[in-house]
Amino acid sequence: MHDAPDPAASAAATRSGTSRSTSATIAPNILRYLARVAEEDGVDLRPVLEEVGLDATVMRSATLRVSYRQGSDVIRRALERTGDEHLGLRVGAAQHLTAWGPLGLAMMAAETFQEAIETGLRYQNLTGAMLVWSARWEDDGYVLRADLPDPALDPAVAVFLIEEAYSSVATLTRLNVGASFAPEVVDFAFPAPRDTRPFEELFRCPLRFGAPGNRLVLPARWVRATQPGRDSITYTSTLELLDSQLASRRDQQDLLEVLEVSIAQSLPDVPSFVEQARRHASSERTLRRRLAECGTTYEALVDGVRRERVEQLLPRPESTLRDISRQVGFADVRALRRAVRRWHGVTPVELRARLLERRGGGRRGVSLTSGGVSA
Incomplete structure (x- = not known):
């Protein structure tokens, strides 16, 4: 379950002109299991992890x-x-609730399955999934929704995240409350794959692809059932620990959001790290330590803000690559192209088409060029 935007984050994003916080950080649970599954296929992801600063020790x-x-x-x-x-x-x-640490323990100790789900939703900022989760009772049952927070996300990555999310729900529910569990129905917003048998074998229920949204409908009898591992004392004491962790996360997020706002408001110029430390009445060493505790660096924040601004400007027909490069502080169009390729694995033109498609708009027959817009 993913870092859900909180009011402070939304306010900071609005002030900075960004659509959401670029500094959100997650526990690396998905990446650990991803590396394990890839290894089963003979694929070593360690070089890939090291390229983004995640070596074996880290x-x-x-x-x-x-x-x-x-x-x-x-x-x-x-x-x-x-x-x-x-x-x-x-x-x-491949996952188990123990990978979620104290939150997994709290969910196992909850009185009912519904209480376990609501606990997971309440503390989803502390978990390692990359979606925004919500749940509520609807006409056809208790519906668990998973939404993608990034409109510019690579479509293949988006499909992976939804598959992983609902697969883990089905797997962990069977481990926690009973092997016979099956949803009422699962809706996927992406088109049906060539082979749907792995989905059928995993979920054991009707599946709908190309749906308006991603929904997993839980049967009422399972949602209201008491859990075999329920323990009120363990549940209460674990929630106290989670509340403490959540407060610490909010403090960290506040720092990142303030820095993002400062960077975004200054573009195309970027305040130096020395200047940021002065603005926060902090020494450079202390500010670097605080950012390290947040799992990031000032350079990464600058990169994230630039990326967010590029993703805002690309869908605008009047924006040229030269204009965008200048507005986000890149030296030239080549630097912009390299950055977009690094961020998304595609060219700026390809990313623009993707953004327009996901937003359901854009002028057909218009292409982005270095110096202007051509039909």
């Missing part, structure tokens, strides 16, 4: 947080290297 850290961007990049590379169109299903099915 990945073993219990306190490690990785950026949403790092996670997306590793997943995209893993999909390319394995060639497995059902990689997300396999990664989800």
Whole structure:
């Protein structure tokens, strides 16, 4: 379950002109299981992880947080290297609640399955998935929704994340409350794959592809059932620990958002790190330490803000590559192209088409060029 935007994050994003926070960090649970599953296929992801700063020592850290961007990049590379169109299903099915640490324990100790789900939703900022989760009772049952927070996300990565999300729900539910569990129905917003048998074998229920949204409908009898591992004392004490962790995360996120706002408001110029330390009445050493505790660096924040601004400007027909390069502080169009390729694995023109398609708009027959817009 993913870092859900909170009001402070939304306010900061609005002030900075960005659509959401670029500094969101997650526990690397997905990446750890992804590396394990890829290894079964003979694919070593260690070089890919090291390229984004996640060597073996770092990945073993219990306190490690990785950026949403790092996670997306590793997943995209893993999909390319394995060639497995059902990689997300396999990664989800390989998991256990113990990977979620104290939150997993709290969910196992909850009185009912519904209470376990609501606990997961409440503390989803502390988990390692990369989606925004919500749940509510609807006409056909208790519906668990998973939404993608990034409109510019690579479509293959988006499919992976939804597959992994619902696969892990089905797998962990069977481990926690009973092997016979099956959803009422699962809706996927992406088109049906060539082979749907892995989905049928995993979910054991009707499936609908190309649906308006991603929905997993849970039967009422399972949602209201008491859990075999329920323990009120363990549940209460674990929630106290989670509340403490959540407060610490919010403090960290506040720092990142303030820095993002400062960077975004200054573009195309970027305040130096020395200037940022002065603005926050902090020494450079202290500010670097605080950013390290957040799992990031000032350079990564600058890169994230630039990326967000590029993704805002690309869909605008009047924006040329030269204009965009100038507005985000790149030296020239070549630097912009290299950055977009690094972020998304595509050219700026390809990314623009993707953004327009995902937003359901854009002028047909209009292409982005270096110096202007041509039909």
